[in-house]
């Protein structure tokens with residue numbers, strides 16, 4: 087694959103060692119270790135309740151480890167903490183009452199992204215004709231596309247994606263795969279919780295979670 091012409095991400099790595107995560111006083115994951123270099127995707131697999139979302143939340147800084155370490159390497163220490171990552175939760179954080187374009191603009195402002203062409207990002211997400219409508223009127227798949235559009239609108243090196251192809255049609259799932267592939271080619275990093283295979287071109291690893299029996 088020729089990567090010339092692609093703007094590269096700042097080189098960010100991720101290291102997890104002897105990690106233990108608990109929720110409601112119950113151990114969900116214990117003794118988990120892995121490391122990821124730039125340009126790599128890690129697919130988190132495992133049955134319902136295995137701890138995929140819990141791990142993503144911890145990587146996003148939303149949940150403190152009970153034990154062990156999470157190290158984000160190559161991060162600009164002057165930058166806001168966790169300002170190098172996108173966390174896109176399973177439940178799309180979309181505000182009804184705001185238009186589709188206003189929702190994306192809201193996220194660009196929250197994420198302190200540089201001014202971007204909102205229309206172009208929506209077009210890439212397959213929502214080019216829908217920028218003016220109330221986001222509450224979107225279908226489930228369109229809502230997912232809008233939630234993911236922030237990955238395009240604000241470039242960040244680490245993507246933490248929880249079931250990103252949920253509710254998407256076949257073309258949408260292909261789009262997500264292409265989006266992640268492009269991200270990896272730029273030297274980005276992605277950790278993705280998914281029950282479905284996502285067609286990603288590049289260095290893709292897989293981690294099977296089984297809950298606290300790790």
Ligand SMILES: Nc1ncnc2c1ncn2[C@@H]1O[C@H](COP(=O)(O)OP(=O)(O)OP(=O)(O)O)[C@@H](O)[C@H]1O
Nearest residue numbers: 109110114132133134135136137138139140141279
């Ligand atoms: N706020 C909470 N308080 C207590 N337990 C919780 C809480 N949130 C999640 N859990 C528990 O943590 C465990 C792991 O949940 P998690 O959502 O991480 O699993 P998952 O692998 O993402 O599952 P799924 O495939 O169903 O999305 C589950 O047993 C769940 O009941």
